[in-house]
Amino acid sequence: MNAAKTILITLIATLGLVMTSCENLNEVNKNPNAAEEVSSNYVLTYVLTRSARVYYNLGAEGSKIAGAMQYNQVGTDLDAAAVNQYGWGQESWNEYYDILRNNKIIYDNAVRDNNNFFKAVSLTIRASLFGLLTDLYGDIPYSEALNAKTGTFFPKYDPQLDVYKGVLKDLQEANTLLSALTAKDAINATSDVLYKGDAAKWKKFANSLRLRYCLRVSSKKAEMSAAGINLEEEFKNAASAVFTSNADDALINFLGTNGENSALGGLLNSPSPKYFIKPSRTFVSKLLSTGDPRLERWAQPVLNKWDSRVKKTVDSTVKNRFGDSFTVKFIPATASSVDTSLYVGLPIGLPVVQAMAYNKGTDAATYNPERNPYISFIHDRYRKNTDPYVNINWMTYAEVEFILAEAALAGNFGVAGTAEEHYKKGIKASLEKVAALGATGFDFEKFYAQPGVSYAAATTKLERILEQKWIAGWLTVQSWFDWRRTGYPNLKTGPVAQSGAALPIRFMYPTPNLDPSYLVNYNQAVSRLETSAYIPAGQSKDHPYGKMWLLQGTSKPW
Structure with a gap:
């Protein structure tokens, strides 16, 4: 076969392939991995x-919001500036x-x-x-x-x-x-x-x-x-x-x-157990004051308990209302300044050295700074990969009932039922969610009748609703948004808060892209923020204490 004939046959074959495949080119060009x-x-x-x-x-647990809403504090210098002191930076x-x-x-x-x-x-x-x-x-x-x-x-x-x-x-x-x-x-x-x-x-x-x-x-x-x-x-x-x-x-x-x-604190995400995360004294004290059984789902007793009733140090097994067992060392209390509670929270915004040594009293022993035995840890379930009571709550029935309670109190949303009825349902839903209604020795009606829980006994009804909503919202961001909108619960900063007597109210924008087109849009957004007394002189309004439109003109939360 001469060269010319070979070329002709090859050309015809190629053209035939193209002609027979032409109708399928669109299919061939589709990327099977395209989104x-x-x-x-x-x-x-x-x-x-x-x-x-x-x-x-x-x-x-351990987040900036958990620190701001005083669910948690951290007991070492790890993240203390952000969690305990509100030194928030730019957020992606x-x-x-x-x-x-x-x-x-x-x-x-x-x-x-x-x-x-x-x-x-x-x-x-x-x-x-x-x-x-x-x-x-x-x-x-x-x-x-x-x-x-x-x-x-x-x-x-x-x-x-x-x-x-x-x-x-x-x-x-x-x-x-x-x-x-x-x-x-x-x-x-x-x-x-x-x-x-x-x-x-x-x-x-x-x-x-x-x-x-x-x-x-x-x-x-x-x-x-x-x-x-x-x-x-x-x-x-x-x-x-x-x-x-x-x-x-x-x-x-x-x-x-x-x-x-998996949950954040389990070994799959945290090879070292996060013992430095402590329940805050604000939160612990509130739940202790009303005998709230939810505390025992979320925190565990101290390892070492100061106690004026014992004459010598003794180890004892302590069971909570849900049957969880803990070994607690009861130690004679010799100093009036120590906290003798079985559950002890870490005070808000302490300097790091004080936080690590809090409530040690006369005990001169040296402990791992994350494991001060005189402060409660958050419950062990937060150091597991999975647990029935550690889950993602995008929105809950309890939140809905508290919303209805607040709306009924406002009186202009046409809510069926009274504010107290919805408030009570919200508390009950939260307790039921962690199986606390059936806790040993717990009587819901007696719990609800207490002056610190009862709707009728509250001087400021809105504050009472938001306080219980805050408890029910344990470790969720919604309580921050509610506090920012209403000023409730009435939370105070600690001695080392970076901006004085105020909690932060927004996230800073991500680090600005230097492209001129981006900067125009970014600068316009920043210009619409409102400055506040908590932004240091000369700093941008793109700041954790800059007021967004939602808060401007409301005098809330401060």
């Missing part, structure tokens, strides 16, 4: 677990926006496939995450965010009012969609690690979030109304389909099989 091609069921698992995890981490929001980008895939797929269940779920998640971002920072990239594909690399920071409006609109739409699902609308139950594809529970979650955000912006009622959001009507509409028991909670349990699905 657009991933099933929404697969993406949903990631979005739910990561959303819940970042929410949990904000208020978890990359993970939030990464989750939102993945959530957008679910939303876009739902629109394409006309699946209203997926659409409603993605709207609920979007509202929760954008709501959380604006709660933390103030103005944030919102309307132009997540549009890098179309060339928007430096989105503007939307005013906080517009973000809250969008959050409530998304939740409103989610409720509408979830109220009219058809057979074609479905989610794989195994992918939905929150509600197993139960649309009724998703509807309750969306509406419970609506209550949270109506209350969140209630001090800005006039501005929200001018923006087209009638908070009272929004609240009334949502309240008809919200959580009605602990079974409705937006809760994800830790599996404890790897670092990603």
Whole structure:
């Protein structure tokens, strides 16, 4: 065969291959690993677990929020500046926006496939995450965010009012969609690690979030109304389909099989047990004063107890009301200044050296600075990979009842039932959640009748509601948002607080990108913050003590 004939045959074969394959070129050019091609069921698992995890981490044991809300203090210099002294720095929001980008895939797929269940779920998640971002920072990239594909690399920071409006609109739409699902609308139950594809529970979650955000912006009622959001009507509409028991909670349990699905303090995430995290004296004292059994779920007795009733040191086994056993060394108390309680919290904001030696009294022995035996540790369950009472509570029935109690007290949200009825249900739900209603020797009605718990006995009803909501919100970020909005509970700073007699009120923006386009948007957002007396002279308003729109003009929390 001559060369010319060989070339001709090769050319014809090649052309034939091209012609027969031409109709499939689009298929060949598709990337099987592209995010657009991933099933929404697969993406949903990631979005739910990561959303819940970042929410949990904000208020978890040893976090800045846990320190600010005086659930915890740290007893060594590890993180003491941030946790005990409120020396907060800039905070990244990359993970939030990464989750939102993945959530957008679910939303876009739902629109394409006309699946209203997926659409409603993605709207609920979007509202929760954008709501959380604006709660933390103030103005944030919102309307132009997540549009890098179309060339928007430096989105503007939307005013906080517009973000809250969008959050409530998304939740409103989610409720509408979830109220009219058809057979074609479905989610794989195994992918939905929150509600197993139960649309009724998703509807309750969306509406419970609506209550949270109506209350969140209630001090800005006039501005929200001018923006087209009638908070009272929004609240009334949502309240008809919200959580009605602990079974409705937006809760994800830790599996404890790897670092990603395990609790923070277990060995999979923390090779060294976090004994330096202590329950705070503020929190411990409050629960001790009312004999609250939840303390025994969340903290454990001291290892060494000062006791004026003993004449010599003796080891004894102590059982709490739930049957947990602890070995406690009872030591004769020779100094009047020591705390003789079985549960001892670490005072707020002590200098590190004092914190490590707190309550040692006349004991001259040297102890590991993390393990001062005269201060309680948080309960051992927080040093495990998984535990029935350590889980991610995105939103709870107890929170809903406290919201309804506050709304009923305000009197303009059309709440069925009295403020006291909802307040009492909130306490009961929190106790039930940790199986404390059945604790040995615990009588709920006697507990509730105490002057320190009773709604009727409270001088300031709102303070009483928010105080119990704070207890029920143990190790969650929501108590910080509530305190910031109301000033309750009335928390005081310690002697080494970096900014004096005030707790911080916002997260600082991430380190600014030096691109001119980014800086314009960032500077505009900072200009809309309000300065305060707690920002040192010459420092930017992008500061933990700068007031976002939500707090401006409210005189809250200080």
